[in-house]
Amino acid sequence: MDERTGKILKCAACILTALYFGAAVLAVAGMAVLRSDRLQAPEQPIDFPHTVHVGQLGLACTYCHIHVEDSPEAGVPPLEICMGCHRSVAVDRPEVRKLIRSYEQKKPVEWIKVHDLPDFIYFSHKRHVRAEVDCSACHGDVAKMDRIKRVRPLRMGWCIGCHRALGASTDCATCHL
Amino acid sequence: MFLSVANFQGRSRLPLIEDPATIDLLQVLIFFLSGFHFSAAGLLLGGTAVSLALRHLGGTPARTQWAVALLDRISPGRVFPFLVGLIAVLAFAGFHLLQPTPLYDTRFWSLLFALLFVGLGLLLPYRALVKSRVRPSAWETVLGLAAIFCLGLAYFLLFSTIGLLVRPEKWLHLSLVPELLFSWHGTARFLEFILLSLALAGSVLLGGRYKEMNPPRRGGATLAFLCLILLPIVSLFHLHTLPDLALSVDVFLVSALAMAAAGGVCLLLIAFFKSSVGGAGGTVLFSLLGILLLWLGGDFLERGNAMAPEAIAMGIPALPKATEAGEPEKSPEKEADPGAAVFDRVCKACHRFDRKVVGPPLNDVLPKYRGKAEALKSFIANPVKVDPEYPSMPDLNLSPEEISAVVDYLLEMSGEGR
Numbered sequence: 246m247d248e249r250t251g252k253i254l255k256c257a258a259c260i261l262t263a264l265y266f267g268a269a270v271l272a273v274a275g276m277a278v279l280r281s282d283r284l285q286a287p288e289q290p291i292d293f294p295h296t297v298h299v300g301q302l303g304l305a306c307t308y309c310h311i312h313v314e315d316s317p318e319a320g321v322p323p324l325e326i327c328m329g330c331h332r333s334v335a336v337d338r339p340e341v342r343k344l345i346r347s348y349e350q351k352k353p354v355e356w357i358k359v360h361d362l363p364d365f366i367y368f369s370h371k372r373h374v375r376a377e378v379d380c381s382a383c384h385g386d387v388a389k390m391d392r393i394k395r396v397r398p399l400r401m402g403w404c405i406g407c408h409r410a411l412g413a414s415t416d417c418a419t420c421h422l
Numbered sequence: 423m424f425l426s427v428a429n430f431q432g433r434s435r436l437p438l439i440e441d442p443a444t445i446d447l448l449q450v451l452i453f454f455l456s457g458f459h460f461s462a463a464g465l466l467l468g469g470t471a472v473s474l475a476l477r478h479l480g481g482t483p484a485r486t487q488w489a490v491a492l493l494d495r496i497s498p499g500r501v502f503p504f505l506v507g508l509i510a511v512l513a514f515a516g517f518h519l520l521q522p523t524p525l526y527d528t529r530f531w532s533l534l535f536a537l538l539f540v541g542l543g544l545l546l547p548y549r550a551l552v553k554s555r556v557r558p559s560a561w562e563t564v565l566g567l568a569a570i571f572c573l574g575l576a577y578f579l580l581f582s583t584i585g586l587l588v589r590p591e592k593w594l595h596l597s598l599v600p601e602l603l604f605s606w607h608g609t610a611r612f613l614e615f616i617l618l619s620l621a622l623a624g625s626v627l628l629g630g631r632y633k634e635m636n637p638p639r640r641g642g643a644t645l646a647f648l649c650l651i652l653l654p655i656v657s658l659f660h661l662h663t664l665p666d667l668a669l670s671v672d673v674f675l676v677s678a679l680a681m682a683a684a685g686g687v688c689l690l691l692i693a694f695f696k697s698s699v700g701g702a703g704g705t706v707l708f709s710l711l712g713i714l715l716l717w718l719g720g721d722f723l724e725r726g727n728a729m730a731p732e733a734i735a736m737g738i739p740a741l742p743k744a745t746e747a748g749e750p751e752k753s754p755e756k757e758a759d760p761g762a763a764v765f766d767r768v769c770k771a772c773h774r775f776d777r778k779v780v781g782p783p784l785n786d787v788l789p790k791y792r793g794k795a796e797a798l799k800s801f802i803a804n805p806v807k808v809d810p811e812y813p814s815m816p817d818l819n820l821s822p823e824e825i826s827a828v829v830d831y832l833l834e835m836s837g838e839g840r
Contacts, residue, residue, distance in 0.1 A: 258692050266685025269654035270678045276661055277674035302779060304771050330771060333813040334780055382594075386732040396733035397591050398665055406602055410595035 286392035287357045291343050300388040306380045317369040321356050324348045359393045360384065367422045376413070448520055453722060455513040457715050460615065461622070462506045464714065467573050468619030469496035469626060470545060472645065474566040477558040486556055488638040491630050492623065493549050503542035511535060521729065525586060525593060534579055541572030577615060582608040584721065588668040588728035610660035614717060617656060621649035622710050628694070629703020639703070640695070646706060647691045650684045657681060668728040673720055680716040683709060761831025764824045772815075775835060781812055788836035798829050 298304050307313060309322040328348050335341050347354050360383070362368050373383075381387065385396035397403060408415050473489040497503060514531070544565055551562035585608025586592060592602045627642025657677055664673075687709045694702040772780035791798040802825050805815035820828070 259689055262685060262688045262692060265651070266654065266681055266688070269658065269681045269685075272654075272658055273661065273674050273678040273681065276658070277671065280666065280669055281671075302771060305766065308767060308771060329816050329818060330780065332816045334772070335813075382591075386734075389732040394732065396667055396730070398667075403591055406592060406595050406599055410598040 286390070286394040287359065289357055289392065290354050291347075292340050292392070295387045295390050295393065306387070313370050313374045315371055317367075317371060319370040321354075324354070359395050360399065362399060366420055368420065376411075378407075382407075445520060448516055449722075452513050452516040452520070453718065455509055455516065457718055459506060459509045459513055460718060461711055461714055462502075463510070463573070463577070464615060464619035465496040465622050465626065466503060466506065466542070466545060467570065467577070467616075468621070468623030469493060470548065470566060470573075471570055471620065472623040472627065473552060474563070474570070477552065477562070477566075483556055484637070486552075488627065488630070488641075490553050491638075492627055493552060495626050495630060496623070497545065497549065500546055503545050504539070507535070507539045507542050510538060525583060525596070534576055534583075537572050537579075538576040541569050541576055544569035544572065574616075578609075578612050579603075581612040581615065584608065584725075585611060587725050588665055590729065590734050606663035607660050607665075610656055610663060611721070613656045614653065614660065617649040617653050618710065618714050618717065621646040621653075622707065622714075624649065625703055625706040625710055627703075628706055643691050643694050643702070643706075646710070647688055650688050650691075653684050654681045664724060665728065667730070667733060668724040670723065670727050673723050673727065676716055676720040676723060680713050680720070683713050683716065687713070759831060760824075761827035761829070761834075764820065764828040765831055768818055768820065768824075769828065781815060782809065784832065785836070788832055792833065792836065795829050795833060798832070799825050802829065 298309075299306070309326050310319055311322060311326070313319045324344065324347060327344055331341050331344055336345065344354070374380075383397055383399075385394070387393070404420070405415055407413075413419075469492050473492050476485045476489040476492070479485070514535075548562060548565040548569055551559060551565065555562070582603050582605060585605045586596075586603060588607070589605065596602055624642040624645030624647075628639050628646065630638060630642075657680065661669075661674070661677055687706055690702060690706060690709070773782075773784050775784045777783050802818070802820065803822075805817060807814040
């Protein structure tokens with residue numbers, strides 16, 4: 246091939262290669278943006294630290310999460326449970342003052358649900374708790390979390406893996422009603 | 423079968439290494455040991471595959487010479503493959519000192535390393551046969567393929583196992599569901615390793631000295647170019663299949679850097695194609711080693727993210743009970759001691775017997791209620807501020823039965839007979 250064509254080809258090859266790798270780098274950046282907001286510990290309306298309540302004070306999970314053993318929905322505790330202590334404990338702290346304000350205004354705290362499943366999934370907390378699945382199997386070591394963070398994928402493959410290992414039902418209708 | 427779950431407590435089994443400086447040093451050492459191992463092993467694996475291909479495609483005396491030259495450059499001496507295997511064992515041992523995880527027991531690892539050493543060992547007779555004959559013999563082909571197969575399988579299992587480390591939720595179920603070993607991101611890591619190995623072999627060909635310089639050098643450059651073109655696709659697939667917990671900004675950054683570096687090497691290879699510049703082989707080889715180190719660094723970062731303490735700790739689920747199919751578990755039995763149950767549920771938030779938590783230690787409080795159960799009951803029903811040093815005890819809305827039960831429990835714990 247003559248020199249000019251060679252040079253053009255060379256440029257074209259370089260340009261194409263550069264474009265290709267540039268597109269790949271952009272794809273990585275896109276992925277970084279799209280996946281960055283998943284699950285990392287969201288900021289809650291009240292900065293409730295499990296490290297203090299579970300880690301230092303040693304509260305059992307069921308002290309606050311009272312319905313895990315008898316309801317499909319785990320739920321978050323009613324403010325009465327918080328006020329049981331915080332009526333008089335640490336009332337000078339700003340986060341506790343937020344709590345007291347919510348209680349006095351009879352407004353529930355709008356917690357951001359971290360362990361959220363799609364609406365088409367039926368997940369019964371009480372069945373899992375009664376099967377003696379430890380809380381940390383799905384929620385991780387909550388005592389070490391300043392802010393609650395999801396540390397399990399909560400995807401079907403993970404659920405099925407545990408169901409198969411422990412002999413629970415893997416029938417579709419168990420979860421997909 | 424290969425897993426010893428019973429030993430797993432969700433904590434490090436070896437508390438010997440707790441000094442952060444030692445841990446950091448060990449991490450760096452393991453990183454460089456692994457880097458050396460994967461580079462050398464990649465060269466060996468890729469070089470063997472390429473030499474086998476060279477021997478069979480055309481089979482001219484010239485290509486035999488290229489194959490021999492390639493094998494000589496990737497494996498200096500007979501001891502080298504075993505040294506590579508030994509480095510792998512050292513890196514593995516170091517890693518287990520740092521982070522013992524309940525993945526597989528000694529049997530599994532012995533088999534895996536045996537497979538690795540067999541594969542590495544087979545390279546020696548293969549090389550000897552290549553050097554001794556002009557035409558490839560059946561034995562040579564068999565040995566070469568066996569070596570590639572053993573090494574390939576060993577690395578596939580190794581990368582699958584490494585891939586397991588970013589999925590702590592799988593660990594407990596491995597013994598019952600063994601196929602949990604395999605994962606898309608582990609497979610993608612293995613494919614990246616294969617591509618880098620072939621690219622490394624191509625760069626060694628590129629840098630060699632031959633009677634006719636161009637054909638083998640262009641062949642090597644083409645191989646390296648093709649592998650580097652495929653690399654971003656596999657890397658993107660790997661990132662896509664990683665669990666969310668393993669991701670962070672630095673993982674993406676390292677991946678992007680590796681891709682950009684691969685792009686740079688491709689441009690260099692295009693320049694070589696156009697004008698056959700000398701010395702390209704060395705630059706390409708070192709750049710590829712740099713990409714490999716970036717790739718490995720990304721792996722370390724992913725693991726660091728995914729093996730956070732709060733993610734590793736997990737409850738041991740109970741073994742399956744022999745219930746009727748479909749019958750749900752019954753409610754848990756009420757505790758034998760209702761007073762203790764009330765204490766655990768309500769009082770323990772603020773009180774312990776032996777120390778201050780929120781309220782005073784009960785061992786200090788209860789003596790003055792000995793023989794005065796009714797006084798204690800009425801206090802709990804209507805708590806008032808007693809000691810200015812402590813916050814007031816809140817009204818806990820306990821029923822009279824609960825108060826009675828917990829008072830019985832408390833007085834019993836304080837040493838009073840009933």
